[in-house]
Amino acid sequence: MKLISKISSRDLVRGIPNLKFVKDKVCDACQLRKQIKTNFKSKNQISSTRPLQLIHLDLFGPIDITSLGGSKYVFVIVDDYSRYTWTYLLAHKSDCFKCFSKFCKLTQNKKGFMISSIRSDHGGEFQNHDFQNFCEINGYNHNFSTPRNPQQNGVVERKNRNLQEMARTMLNEYNLPKYFWAEAVNTACYVINRVLVRPSLSKTLYKLWNNKKPNVSYFKVFVYKCFILNEKDVLEKFDAKSDEGIFLGYSSISKAFRVFNKRTLVIEESIHVVFNEFSESKKKEFDDDLGFNDLNLNEPSPQNNNLNASSS
Numbered sequence: 001m002k003l004i005s006k007i008s009s010r011d012l013v014r015g016i017p018n019l020k021f022v023k024d025k026v027c028d029a030c031q032l033r034k035q036i037k038t039n040f041k042s043k044n045q046i047s048s049t050r051p052l053q054l055i056h057l058d059l060f061g062p063i064d065i066t067s068l069g070g071s072k073y074v075f076v077i078v079d080d081y082s083r084y085t086w087t088y089l090l091a092h093k094s095d096c097f098k099c100f101s102k103f104c105k106l107t108q109n110k111k112g113f114m115i116s117s118i119r120s121d122h123g124g125e126f127q128n129h130d131f132q133n134f135c136e137i138n139g140y141n142h143n144f145s146t147p148r149n150p151q152q153n154g155v156v157e158r159k160n161r162n163l164q165e166m167a168r169t170m171l172n173e174y175n176l177p178k179y180f181w182a183e184a185v186n187t188a189c190y191v192i193n194r195v196l197v198r199p200s201l202s203k204t205l206y207k208l209w210n211n212k213k214p215n216v217s218y219f220k221v222f223v224y225k226c227f228i229l230n231e232k233d234v235l236e237k238f239d240a241k242s243d244e245g246i247f248l249g250y251s252s253i254s255k256a257f258r259v260f261n262k263r264t265l266v267i268e269e270s271i272h273v274v275f276n277e278f279s280e281s282k283k284k285e286f287d288d289d290l291g292f293n294d295l296n297l298n299e300p301s302p303q304n305n306n307l308n309a310s311s312s
Helices: 002-009 028-034 093-111 129-138 150-173 178-195 205-210 280-290 302-307
Strands: 054-060 073-079 085-090 117-120 141-144 225-229 242-250 257-261 266-270 273-275
Touching: 054 093, 054 150, 073 093, 073 150, 085 093, 085 150, 085 178, 093 129, 117 150, 129 141, 150 178, 178 205, 178 242, 178 257, 225 257, 225 266, 242 273
Parallel strands: 054 117, 117 141
Antiparallel strands: 054 073, 073 085, 225 242, 225 273, 242 257, 257 266
């Protein structure tokens, strides 16, 4: 109708009546053949006014390759106001509710006020009897995005993509084995929280959540070669005092580094770590020195299970 009205009013063709055509109804044939999805416009204003007013939830996985700790899923939680993010590694989808209930108690005690609303998709890990009862008891308003429309849960969906892309880049930079993906995701989340700036408020996510500027002076390059002081074993007089390893991230529960010990094949946390700083010109030499081809890490190590549930 819009096209007919245009060519009629401008006299662009011959033989058409000089009438005003108005699209005043829906054309069934056009909708059946041409209907498209509704537009999802970006918001220019901030929806929340304080931390924990709205929490976004999502779960991505299963990952094809199991992590060293036996995880196959990543549970992502994002605070709407600060955009501060938490990542939890899970072995099964059914662990999602237990993890979220612990998160609620921890964060509410830390901030001193309650969560008002949570938002998620209709996944079975979120839309179930346990989640419903938990929300009713605690007074949480559980909002769901429309089925098959992840755009309505875009805050955490975009965060998922950022975490996956950053972790993929970190793994591919030095051809690191894929079973380190869990450490890469946690480290990516840790760094994003401290360096990413929310444009609307011109502050880092860490500043908005903790009300203080983050310190990044201790940041190291992912998979730096390092030396870990051996405090576990009883050493003889002339035994080596340290083990070689690689840097995998930062501890979420203590002031320590997460490192992979190449002798014991275990991921451990330690503060007594010396890093081998190197220039970009020595990158190829460092790649050759990682030496993962000789390590048998195809199966998850039971010794790493206690480190699997760490979050960023």
